[in-house]
Amino acid sequence: MSLDxxxxxxxxxxxxxxxxxxxxxxxxxxxxxEPSGNLxxxxxxxxxxxxxxxxxxxxFEFLTPSFTLVEEQASGNEEDEEGEEPEPAPKKRAAAAKRQPVRRLAPEDKIxxxxxxxxxxxxxxxxTRASGTAKPPPPTAKRSFEFNDGLDVTEPQVPAAGPARRKAGSQTARKSTGGRRPPPPLP
Known part of the structure; x- marks a missing residue:
């Protein structure tokens, strides 16, 4: 038997x-x-x-002892203290006598x-896992293309000096198309 x-x-x-x-x-x-050994x-x-x-x-119904410690001490010391009577046990609280019955739940309710x-x-x-894990980006972080100062996404900003050369092996960030083909370039 497994936990699953x-x-x-x-x-x-x-x-x-x-x-x-x-x-x-x-x-x-x-x-x-099922016995507890199977679980x-x-x-x-x-x-x-x-x-x-x-x-x-x-x-809960707890078992009450047949005699108290006071009675045990009194029975052991009968020869020394014949004139004294054992102290009575403290009275039960009134709240314990007025206990409300516990509502029994059906198995479906328990589930x-x-x-x-x-x-x-x-x-x-x-x-608790999610709290405190999100941190703001550092002030030196660069923004992605879509969020640069409210520029339109369809018109990329081209530098005035002409296209910059890319370094060998560098990659550019691409916008996700969600599995679709990208639209054809504009003339």
Whole structure:
């Protein structure tokens, strides 16, 4: 499996203590569950998927320990401090109790979001590469024939002393005709 064939990573699941990913293939738009071992070449897609997953899925269910450190210390020091009670655990925040449910996205919506994120990253990369690269020409640079002081392109400027001799092996700049034949010379 190569990186060119994988178009998008849509979901993940854990089966038999291994992580599997729902992958959309670019060649036929099919979706299959692939083990993580098959996607070793797609580390950029995997990192983009996990970054997007962690930013959109804020309501993780974490395992809570069965006892706290205060209870552990209290159970070890029962002989020394019989009269003191352990400090109560801090109360949960009110905001945590009022969590809003996370909107579940359909696979098609996930694809659209992921493609939009990828396009924004490419656009941002193109902007950073393009910024600051264009420099003005130096003041000693010569202008091309078309832009010399507003002269007409069809009438080249001929020096008064006659045609200048060209050095052997030198070339003159020619106007591009776009693949067409140049027009016949004027009489």
């Amino acid at each position: 064939e994988v178009d998008l990573i849509i979901e993940h699941r854990f089966s038999n203590s291994a992580c599997e990913y729902l992958v959309q293939w670019s060649r036929d738009l099919a979706r299959t569950w 070793t070449e797609c580390h950029t897609l995997l990192s983009c998927y996990w970054r997007e997953f962690s930013s959109t899925k804020r309501n 659209a979001v992921a493609k939009r994120v990828q396009m924004n990253k490419q656009l941002a990369g193109a902007r």
